[in-house]
Amino acid sequence: MRLLTLKAFLCLFVSGSVFAPAHGITIQADVFPMMEFPAVHRSQILTKGYDSADNSWSLDYSRGKYNGKSAIVFRRSKGKGISGKAELELFRTSRITLCVDGGKAELYLNGEKIAEREDVTVPDNQYPLLTGRYYGREMAFPGKVSGVKILKETIRPEKFTSAGNSTVLLNFRAPAKKIPLEPVRGKWFMDQLGYGESSDDPDVQALAVCDRKMPDNFVYTVRVITFDLLGKIILEFCRRNQDNCYRLVVGADNMKRFANLYKVQNGKVSLLAMKTSETVKIPVSGKKTAPLTLSIGRRNGMIHFWINSNEILNALDSTFQTGGIAFGLHERKAQIAELSVISYSGYCVQNQPVPLPEHEILLNTDSLRTVFYPDEKIRLTAEIINRSPNPVPGEKAEIEFNKNRKSQTFDAVPPAGSVKQHFELDCRDLIIGENTVRIRCGKHSAELKLTLVNRPVEEPYRFYNWTRSDLDRMKQFGFNGGSLNISPRDDIEYSRKTIASCCDQAMKNHLSLSLHIALLTAVPKGGSDMCIVRKDGTRSNILNARNEKTVKYLCDGVEKIAAMIKDYPAFHRVLLDSEIENYLEQGYSQADIVRAREELGFEPPMSETASVEIDNTAGRRISVPKKVKQAMPVVFPPDNRHYQFMKWFWERGAGDNLIRAKLADIIRKTCPGMIVYHDPYRNVPLSSRMAGMDVPGTWYYCHPDAGETFMAVETLLSACRTANQPEQFQIDPSLWLYSYQIGPAKTRWAGVQPANIYLTALHLSLAAKPYMIELYDLNFLLPETRPQPQFKEKQTLPMIQGFIQNFVRPLWSPMQHLDREQSKTALMLSFGSQIFSRSQWGGWGQAPANTILNLFWKAHIPTAVLTEEGVRNGELARYDRILLYRTSHLPQDVFDQIRKFAAKGGTVLAEPDSPWVKLIPSAVAFPIETEKITNSSFYQIRKKGGFTADIVYAEQQRIARALRKFRKQNSGFADSSSTELYIRTLQADHCKYVFLMNDKRTFGDYFGKKYRAVYDAGLPLTAEITIPAEGALYEFPAQKKHQLKNGRLTLGFKPVEGKVLIIYPDAVSAVKIGKIPVFTPKEPVKIEITVLNSKQQKLNGIQPVRAVLTKPDGGKTELFTSAVNGIASFTFIPAENEPAGPWKLEAEELASGTKTVQTWTR
Missing domain, CATH: 2.60.120.200 (Jelly Rolls)
Known part of the structure; x- marks a missing residue:
């Protein structure tokens, strides 16, 4: 056998x-x-x-x-x-x-x-x-x-003779052999890396051609080194001339990556096949050590395209059998390192191209959406396509859906043509869930699946992902929103498919979407004359926002985007031109100089502009000449020309804020209720930078600790106050980590910060009551993200997920009814000091001012940010104490008001060697040395000039404890005996929410012990907390009731643990559910929930409430809401096919854990 x-x-x-x-x-x-x-x-x-x-x-x-x-x-x-x-x-x-x-x-x-x-x-x-x-x-x-x-x-096998044969027709590798391509368009060159193109002109679709005739069976391969991510790479084959060839275009725009295969016949372009990054991974970048490998295979009318050995698309067409090849670039920096063409005798492919039918009927919605709300109307388009050389006579078509029928007669279809008919459906005729719409016309038919979902009753919380991600994954981890990118330069109709797909997915998951519109970086084809003219006469690659052509181009483009986005109800926010501040500079065209002269009223002084890395971008720095800085007195006239020029530049001269305000009006007119915002507000402390925006926003970097949260929050609140806007803001504790901050992690590695520090930053951000939290970027935390950073922190994602579930979801609704505590101390952030003492623009993350603010909050002295603009607006009256630390210069009018403030009993704190101690007689000199704290990066430590985290931490605690002498007794603020505990309070008339975060830390195994630039491990903490309030006190989320002793309470904290103490005027006694009304399909059902005190009366204050509705089939609907003075409601929209049987509604007051359940039979 x-x-x-x-x-x-x-x-x-x-x-x-x-x-x-x-x-x-x-x-x-x-x-x-x-x-x-x-x-x-x-x-x-x-x-x-x-x-x-x-x-x-x-x-x-x-x-x-x-x-x-x-x-x-x-x-x-x-x-x-x-x-x-x-x-x-x-x-x-x-x-x-x-x-x-x-x-x-x-x-x-x-x-x-x-x-x-x-x-x-x-x-x-x-x-x-x-x-x-x-x-x-x-x-x-x-x-x-x-x-x-x-x-x-x-x-063990013996020798095997391999079968098959091939012929190398072309095989070139730079720089050993010159690649045999001749320029047709563009400025081509050859160097050590390969064959490249240097025109950098959006008008030029650069192309280089090899006219050597190739056989009808070949594989054409190029290896490409790329230097950016956007733009197009073009491969042509079977090329007879520019009007007759196959053309493959692979690249990326703001929306997605794509690969499109076209046939160009007698100058007419038709699409044979296309793929986008929505359905297949499309790499677009290649390094010197790992170039991007693009290959096209051709045989017997079959065309296959691979990237890095993965098949992307295929098609079947035999119009052109032989011809030359070509390589091209459009708005892409790249070079060909290798090129080869090989003919062969065999052709083995995984995917066989399928020929298109001669006749076909297609059915789709005009918006390309498939998910809708019950109160919408759907416009559908049916198209009959005739690919044959003979006409097709007109026929009657029938549309069927949910036992309804509509009919329409199509006109005759010409050879190689198509005809369309439009239909409208009322969503009230559809059922909640999946619906099938069918169309029949003669022998042909098509169907379309449409899904109907209930419109969300309210947005439960706003915890978003800043960029696009798998929306199902976002929902899984607790995020409830994401964003997409677009620009006025993009083909709007081409972008609809991506927009529609994301909108469908978002609506199914009850997620909110944002659209990020790039503006001044989106230079259009032929738009170089719209760019900023530099002092040397060259042009930047940034549009001049004061140029009339730029304004018209952006207004027209954004108007088209707004007209499109109104069809997609999952989009609620628009972010305009994020991070553009890095690239702005003064224009020196004749029109720019004349405009500056007219608006300033004097000849604009010459500023200094230089290229500089800002937030890891190739930014531009505009500054006052060094000689001017050296000669400037500490108190200077407010009409100083350099001061007025810099103020004018950021308020009007650059013009980016003016065009954003104009575009925001266009968006709101077309899409009422859309939130329009811009970030970051951390470069220039002038509220007009956010002109026309609904909320200011910023990101910040929580390394080496979470202390920068306070500067990020307080500058945003300051911008709201000075602009006389509601105190609402967007904040992003960024996942980015810059090079050599806490260890040898590479530039811009995301998700590398210690998870416990990142969690602390999230707690402090939430405690400040933001309008929305938006993280950049969930994608970097997902396990499948490639490549994985060497030092990626594995605990960050589960910690974020737990934070959303335990704090964000239950507390977001009640927080909307609370106010922030009113700080009585303010740190001066002077625009004059920034332009006359700083060497470059930037945020405050590594600046001493950030450290000062953090130290006062550690000392439990709530401290706001005050700007020159705020002083001029009368904001000084809000405070008892002003901090002039690291303030080098002040305008005379601002200084005069601060001196009057001091004369009337206000306290001014400053360094002992500060000029303000001499100029303001009552100023209090108190030394705060920040050198050890601010010189603490891994890079500085490695260069022997920095201080390790243990020294930094000890210094922070020493100074914070010393500052506590400035904390007034009976100030009304919560307090603690420990400076290792962060405290922030939200309050209403009858309650307080005191947020506590354990920040006691030491060296950990992740980065700390090895590189010593960060305390990356949490420690347990026991601290005494003083609460200046009476009533019932609950610990959230533990749902423990505590008793104050002389207004004090001792609590134990686990490492990196956050708690919220919720104080009501009386204890929670019971929760009751009101009468259950009769359900009517698609009509909201509102059920009242009441929180009662010991006297069985409605409890004053704001209470977090959780309600869970359980259906007979086990399906659950969960809602986190709030009871305002004891009254909350649960709203539910029933479908037509809700199951019969026992229903259950559970309601819970979340601070005390008091629950109730009501059941009924339907």
Whole structure:
């Protein structure tokens, strides 16, 4: 029996080969590569389980970025593997065999041994065997894998003659050989990296051509080194001339990445195939060590396109059989490092192109949406397409949905043409859930699935992701909003598909979306004359916001975007031109100089402008000349020309804020209720920077600790006050970590900060009552994100998820009814000091001012930010104490008001060597040395000039304890004996919410012990808290009731634990649910929930309430809301098909944990 089995196996396994059988295992596969492999790659031949799964193994063909050598590799989890250097021949069948016997492994290619190793075993597992790919079609083998055999005995193969042949037609690699492309358009050059184009002109679609005629079966491959992420790479093939060819365009815009295949015939362009990053991963970047590899395969009318060995799209067309090739760039910085064209005899593909039918009927909504609310109307378009050379007569079509019918007659369809008809559906005729709409016309039919969901009754909370992400994943982790990017330069109709897809997904998940519109960076085709003219006569790549053509272009573009976005109800916010401040500079065209002269009323002084890295961008810095700074007195006239010029530049001269205000009006007119905002507000302390915005916003970097939260929050609140706007703001504790801050992490690595510090920043942000929290960016935290940073903190995502569930969701609604405590101390943030003493613009994250503010909050002295603008607006009257730390210069009018403030009994604190101690007689001199705190990055420590985290932390605590002498007794603010506890209070007439955050820390195992630039581990803390209030006190989320003793309470905190003490005038006695009304489908049902005190009266104050409705089929609807003076409500919109049986509503007051349940039968 064994001999028969072996004989049968030999016939199937390797015809004509001779083997020496032995006990063990043999794995064999035949591979036929169809295209050149990327410079760095891993292509799976066989896969049996994820790499990280127990007992998994795989066989792959890979090449590393260091040695540049390819190898066949057998790898397994938690065990030794084997690899052998080998180069697979393109378009030839090769045989790979792995033999394992008694722990010794031998690897063969075409019967020749290429490697052997001891102690290698093949683990047995139950995972399915995948051929030619990894999971999710990642790392697919670019060709065919066949003849796969796995035998539980060792059979060593003899020599195998590979089948197939190919001819190299072109093969060039820079700089060894000049790439044979001749320029047609653009400024092409050759250097060490390859063939590139330098015009950098949005008007030029640069193209270089090789007219050498290629056969009708070939693979055309280019390896590209890229220097940016946006723009297009163009490949042409079967090229007869510019009006007759196939053209492949791959690239990225603000919305998505894409690959489009066109046929250009007699100058007419038609789309053969397209893919976007919504459905397939489309890489667009390539490094010198790992270029972007683009390959086009052509045979018998079939066209296939691969990127980095992964097939992206295919098509079937035989219009052009042979011709030349071309390579082009549009708004893309890239160079060709290698180029090859190879003909071959075989063609093995995974996906066979499908020819398009001659006649077809299509049905879709005009907005391309498939999800709708019950109060909407849907406009549908049916299109009959005729691809044949003969006309199609007109026919009657019928549309069916939910037993309803509509009919319409189509006109005759001309040859190679189409006709359309439009229909309108009322969503009231559809059911909640999935609906099918069908259209029939003669022999042809089409259907469309439409989903109806209830419109959300209210937005429960605002915790968003700043960029686009998988919306289902966002919902899974507690985020309830995301954003997309677009610009006036983009093709609006082309963007609809992405917008519609995201809107559908958001509506299904009850998520809110934002649209980020890039403005001044979106230079249009032919728009170089709209860009800023620099002092030397050159032009920047940023639009001049004061240019009339720029204004018209942006207004027209945003008007079109607004007209489109109104069709997508999941969009509630528009972010205009984020971070543009980094690039702004004074224009020096004749029109700019004349305008400046007229608006200033004097000849504008010459400023200094230089290129500088700002927030890791190639920014521009505008500053006052050094000589002017040196000669400027500490108190200067407010009409000083340099001061007035810089103020004018940021308020009017740059014009970016003026155009944003104009565009905001256009958006609100088209989309009433849309929130329009801009960020960051941390470069210039002038509220007019946020002119026309509904909320100011900013991001900040919570490293090495969370203390910068206070500067971010208080500057935003200051902007609201000086602009006389509601105190609402957007805040983003950014996940970015810049190079060498806390360790040797690379530039802009996100998700690398210690998770406990990031959690502290989130607590402090929430305690300040933001309008929205928006994180940049959830994508960096997901386990599947590639590449993974070396130091990525694995606990950040679960900590954020827990924070949303335990604090954001339950507290967001009650917080909307609370006010922030009124600070009586303010830190002066002087615009004059910024322009006459600072060497460059930027935020306050590493600045001494940030440290000063953080220290006062550590001392439990709530401190606001006061600007020159605030002083002029009379804001001084709000405060008892002004801090003039790190204030070097003040305008005379601002100084005079501060001196009057001091004369009337106000306190002014300043450094002992400050000029203000001499100029203001009653000023109090108190030293606050910040050198040790501000010189504490890993880079500074490594250079021997910085201070380690233990020294910094001790210094913070020492100064904070010393500052406590300035805290007034009986001030009305919550207090603590510990400066390692952060405190912030929200309050209403009858209640207080005191937020507490344990910030006691030490060196941890993540970064601290090794690099010593951060305290990255939390410690337990016991602290006494003083609460200046009477009533019932509850600890949230623990739902514990505490008793104050002489207004004091001692609490224990776990490491990095946050608590909220909620104080009501009386204890919670009971929660009651009102009468359940009769359900009417699609009509809101409002159920009252009452929170009662010990006297069975409605409890005054604001109480967090959770309500859960459970249906007979087990489905649940959860709502977090708030009871205002004891009254809350639960609103539910029933569908037509709600189940009969027992229903249950549970209501809980969340501070005390008091619950009630009501059941009924429907």
